[in-house]
Structures are given as C-alpha cells and as structure tokens.
Amino acid sequence: xxxxxxxxxxxxxxxxxxxxxxxxxxxxxxxxxxxxxxxxxxxxxxxxxxxxxxxxxxxxxxxxxxxxxxxxxxxxxxxxxxxxxxxxxxxxxxxxxxxxxxxxxxxxxxxxxxxxxxxxxxxxxxxxxxxxxxxxxxxxxxxxxxxxxxxxxxxxxxxxxxxxxxxxxxxxxxxxxxxxxxxxxxxxxxxxxxxxxxxxxxxxxxxxxx
Amino acid sequence: xxxxxxxxxxxxxxxxxxxxxxxxxxxxxxxxxxxxxxxxxxxxxxxxxxxxxxxxxxxxxxxxxxxxxxxxxxxxxxxxxxxxxxxxxxxxxxxxxxxxxxxxxxxxxxxxxxxxxxxxxxxxxxxxxxxxxxxxxxxxxxxxxxxxxxxxxxxxxxxxxxxxxxxxxxxxxxxxxxxxxxxxxxxxxxxxxxxxxxxxxxxxxxxxxxxxxxxxxxxxxxxxxxxxxxxxxxxxxxxxxxxxx
Numbered sequence: 001x002x003x004x005x006x007x008x009x010x011x012x013x014x015x016x017x018x019x020x021x022x023x024x025x026x027x028x029x030x031x032x033x034x035x036x037x038x039x040x041x042x043x044x045x046x047x048x049x050x051x052x053x054x055x056x057x058x059x060x061x062x063x064x065x066x067x068x069x070x071x072x073x074x075x076x077x078x079x080x081x082x083x084x085x086x087x088x089x090x091x092x093x094x095x096x097x098x099x100x101x102x103x104x105x106x107x108x109x110x111x112x113x114x115x116x117x118x119x120x121x122x123x124x125x126x127x128x129x130x131x132x133x134x135x136x137x138x139x140x141x142x143x144x145x146x147x148x149x150x151x152x153x154x155x156x157x158x159x160x161x162x163x164x165x166x167x168x169x170x171x172x173x174x175x176x177x178x179x180x181x182x183x184x185x186x187x188x189x190x191x192x193x194x195x196x197x198x199x200x201x202x203x204x205x206x207x208x209x210x
Numbered sequence: 211x212x213x214x215x216x217x218x219x220x221x222x223x224x225x226x227x228x229x230x231x232x233x234x235x236x237x238x239x240x241x242x243x244x245x246x247x248x249x250x251x252x253x254x255x256x257x258x259x260x261x262x263x264x265x266x267x268x269x270x271x272x273x274x275x276x277x278x279x280x281x282x283x284x285x286x287x288x289x290x291x292x293x294x295x296x297x298x299x300x301x302x303x304x305x306x307x308x309x310x311x312x313x314x315x316x317x318x319x320x321x322x323x324x325x326x327x328x329x330x331x332x333x334x335x336x337x338x339x340x341x342x343x344x345x346x347x348x349x350x351x352x353x354x355x356x357x358x359x360x361x362x363x364x365x366x367x368x369x370x371x372x373x374x375x376x377x378x379x380x381x382x383x384x385x386x387x388x389x390x391x392x393x394x395x396x397x398x399x400x401x402x403x404x405x406x407x408x409x410x411x412x413x414x415x416x417x418x419x420x421x422x423x424x425x426x427x428x429x430x431x432x433x434x435x436x437x438x439x440x441x442x443x444x445x446x447x448x449x450x451x452x453x454x455x
Contacts, residue, residue: 004283006251006322007315010243028351035350039420040411046354047407050361051400054369075400091355095362098330098338099214101279101323106243158287162315165307167297175290175302190393197397202404 002111003154005097005104012161017109023117027086034084048076049088053095056102074146075195077120078127078139089116110157119150139199140192147188151180212366213272217331221266227433228337230441234261235329237445241452242321247314250452251321257448258324266332276327277320284319288312335359340427353423364406365399372398 008016035042052072073092077085093111096102103111123146130138155176164171218224223231235258242254262268291312294305339352372395376382381391411419 002283004280004287004319004323005326006239006242006319007287013243028348031354032348032350040415042350042354043357043407043411043414044404046357047361047403048400049354049358050365051403053358053362054365054399055396087351088354088358091351091358094355095359097326101276101327101330104322104326106239106322162291162311164294165305166294171295171297175293175295179286179290190389194393194396197393198400201397201401 002093002096002103002115003107003157005101005107007104008107008110008157008161010106012157013106013109015109016107016113016157020109020112020117023083023086024090024112027083027090030081030083031087045080045084045088048079049092052076052088052092056092056096056100072191073115073120073150074123074143074191075198077124077146078142082117082120082124085120086112086116089120092116110154114150114153114157118153119146122146122149136196140196143195144188144192147191148184151184151188152177155180212363214276214330215335215363217268217272218334221268221332223266223332224334226332226437227431228333228341229433230437231329231333232341233438234258234441234444235325237441238448239322239325241445241449242318242325245449245452247318247321249455250448251314251318253448253452253455255317255321255324257444258321258328261444262324262328262331266328268331273327273331276331277324280319280323284316288316291315336427337430340430349422357423361403361406365403368402369395369399 031045055072073085073089076088080088090108090112093103093108093115094105097104097108123142126145127138127142130141155173158176159169159172162172163169164175167174238254238258242251245251259273262273263270289312292304292308293302294308295302335356339356343349343352373382373391376391376395380387382388414423
C-alpha cells in the first residue's frame with residue numbers, strides 16, 4: 001500500500017523527499033560501482049526489479065475482503081543489499097506510479113522511504129543478526145518485519161499529515177494502523193512464507209544445474 | 211500495463227515532443243498541490259481530462275478506467291480521515307472537520323492521479339527514457355529501468371498464462387485456493403525471471419557485451435515554441451484561476 005499521488009501536503013512531500021534522497025544517492029553510487037565491476041549483473045537486477053513490479057500487480061485476496069499485494073523488496077534487499085534496493089525500489093515505484101496508478105511522483109519520497117529504505121534496511125539487519133543460528137527462520141522474520149515496518153512507516157507518514165481532529169497524531173496513527181493491520185499482518189506472514197518457497201525453488205534449481 | 215503501453219503509442223499526441231507533455235502534466239501536478247483543493251483540484255481535473263479526451267483523443271471509457279484503479283486506496287484512506295477518536299472515551303465518530311479533510315484530499319488526489327495518467331497514456335516509455343538521458347540521468351540507471359520494464363512485460367505475460375492454467379484447474383475457486391494459487395504463481399515467477407536474465411546475458415556476452423546496451427532512437431523533432439507556450443499558458447491560467455476563484 002503506497003501513499004497515493006497528491007495525498008500529502010506540499011511541505012510533507014518535500015520533507016520525505018529530502019529524507020529519502022541521501023539513501024537513493026548512496027544507492028546509485030553503490031549500484032554504479034557494482035555495475036562497473038560486473039556489467040552482467042544489470043540483467044539480474046532488472047529481473048529482480050521486474051519481479052517486484054509484477055508482484056505488486058498480483059493481487060492476493062485479504063482478510064478484510066479487499067485485495068493486497070506483497071512488496072518484494074525484502075527479498076531484493078537480502079539478495080543485493082539495502083543500498084541497491086533503494087535504487088531498484090525507486091525505479092519500481094516510478095513504474096508503479098506511471099503504469100499502475102499506484103503511488104505517485106509527489107509522494108515518491110515518502111513511498112521510497114517506507115518501501116525502499118526502511119523496509120529493506122530492517123529486513124537486512126534482522127537477517128544479518130539471525131542468519132548464523134536459524135537461517136530460514138531469520139529469512140522469514142526478516143521479510144515479515146520488513147513488510148510490517150514498511151506499512152508502519154506509511155501509517156506514521158499519513159498520521160503526521162492528517163492528525164485526528166480530537167486525538168492528534170497518536171489517534172490518527174492508531175486509526176491507520178487499525179485499518180491496515182487486519183490486511184497487512186496476514187499479508188506480511190504470507191510474504192515471508194512466499195520468500196521461503198522462492199528461496200527453496202531457487203536452491204533446488206541451483207542444485208539441479210550443478 | 212498493456213493498456214497504458216497501447217494507448218501511449220496510439221494517441222494523437224504520441225509524436226509530440228515529450229517535453230511538452232511533461233511540462234503540462236508536471237505543471238498541473240505542481241499547481242494541484244500548491245493551490246487550494248477547492249476549486250483548484252477541480253480545475254486541474256477538468257483541464258487535464260479535456261487535454262486527454264479532446265486533444266490526445268484517448269477513449270473516454272479507457273480514461274475513466276485508468277482513473278478508477280486507485281479508488282480502493284482513496285476510499286479506504288478517506289473513510290479513516292473522516293473519523294475521529296475521542297482520547298478520553300476511545301469512542302470513534304464521524305467528525306465534520308475530518309469529513310471536510312477527507313473530501314478535499316480525495317479531490318486533490320484524484321486530480322493529481324489524472325495528471326500522472328495523462329503523462330503515462332500519451333507518452334511512450336522510450337520517449338520518457340530519452341528525455342531522462344537528456345536530463346543527465348546516468349545511462350546505466352536508464353538501461354536498468356528499461357530492462358526492468360521489458361522483463362516486467364514478459365513476467366506479466368507469464369503470470370497471465372499461469373493464472374489461466376490455474377483457473378482451468380479451479381485453482382482460483384474460493385478465497386483460500388485463490389491465495390494458494392497466487393502464492394504458487396508468485397513463487398514460480400522469480401526463478402523464471404532469473405533464468406530469462408541468464409539466457410539474455412549469455413546471448414549478449416556472445417555478441418561482445420561490454421555493459422552498454424545500444425538502442426536505436428527514432429528521429430525526434432525539437433519541441434515547438436508554440437506548443438511550449440500553449441502548455442505554459444494553460445498551466446498559468448489554471449494556477450491563477452485556482453488562486454483567485
């Protein structure tokens with residue numbers, strides 16, 4: 001769930017763009033360095049970016065009766081690292097805004113920060129902490145927490161922009177989290193399971209090839 | 211994605227310089243977030259719809275179809291804004307101030323989405339990439355973006371075939387089966403995408419790939435001064451009317 005085009009007041013749009021910009025610039029430098037050494041990674045990165053884009057178009061029925069979709073950025077962050085995912089996430093968000101009317105350009109900074117910065121960094125840190133003990137559990141938790149943090153940050157961004165008339169920012173945050181919760185918690189768990197299945201298929205294919 | 215791609219390549223503004231379309235959509239988008247939503251957003255929505263239907267000759271049905279896509283978020287977000295939580299009793303109720311915020315924000319968001327839709331439905335992706343490269347965006351980033359777009363179209367096609375095959379086996383019958391089918395399909399797509407990437411990489415390496423993908427660009431006329439003037443005039447007129455009315 002991204003914040004829609006035109007939803008944020010201009011001051012908030014500028015603020016979140018300023019916050020997200022250093023991460024994207026750092027990611028671009030990292031990516032250009034990576035591609036200078038290994039040009040063929042361009043194709044793998046594009047495949048992962050396309051996968052993230054298509055996942056977001058593949059609607060999964062959710063508990064609230066509406067439909068939701070996985071973000072796919074947790075997996076990308078684990079494969080290529082959070083800096084690269086900040087850039088790939090930005091590319092995916094621009095395509096989502098232009099091709100699927102999902103997200104927007106004025107809200108791009110806010111969406112980059114939630115989906116391409118906060119989520120991937122949390123996922124990567126959790127996986128780094130737990131990978132030596134129980135690799136698959138760490139992978140599952142990393143993706144689940146990465147997705148939940150993405151939606152948590154989105155709820156905070158919306159609450160800051162639209163405080164509750166009676167209970168202020170805190171009340172608004174509770175409202176947005178309550179509305180997103182029933183959809184996003186099962187979705188985050190299912191994305192964690194999906195990532196495990198993807199990694200299993202991936203490992204099986206690699207073994208088959210060798 | 212197919213619909214957007216098809217309309218972008220077949221409308222009456224396709225051949226126009228992309229800068230003119232970016233200026234119109236971007237100018238009205240900027241106006242929309244700066245001027246008060248009433249009547250500013252309504253003016254932006256009316257102007258961009260007139261440009262899309264009257265000038266670009268996009269089919270009315272398709273235009274409104276694209277605008278209807280983000281309605282789910284708009285309805286969910288707006289309904290939350292209309293409610294207020296009493297901090298003392300935790301009672302949730304509809305609040306007049308919240309309703310006003312919800313209506314004005316929804317109107318502004320709809321107008322903003324229409325600006326994006328205009329740009330996406332009138333400008334082919336190749337033209338956008340060309341404009342970005344002229345604006346100084348590093349070439350590897352533009353190439354990755356194009357490859358992502360190309361792979362996405364291939365994956366959507368694969369997903370579409372997968373859904374058809376699953377539906378033929380009643381895989382989408384009921385919510386639980388649908389969720390299971392969607393996850394199986396999603397899990398199968400990444401290995402296929404990476405396999406495609408690996409095959410493309412092998413093919414390119416065999417042809418002496420050094421990192422740069424050469425793509426032939428079609429001849430483009432420079433932006434017309436009259437077109438730019440008309441676009442800027444329209445944006446100025448909408449902005450002025452949005453502030454004064």
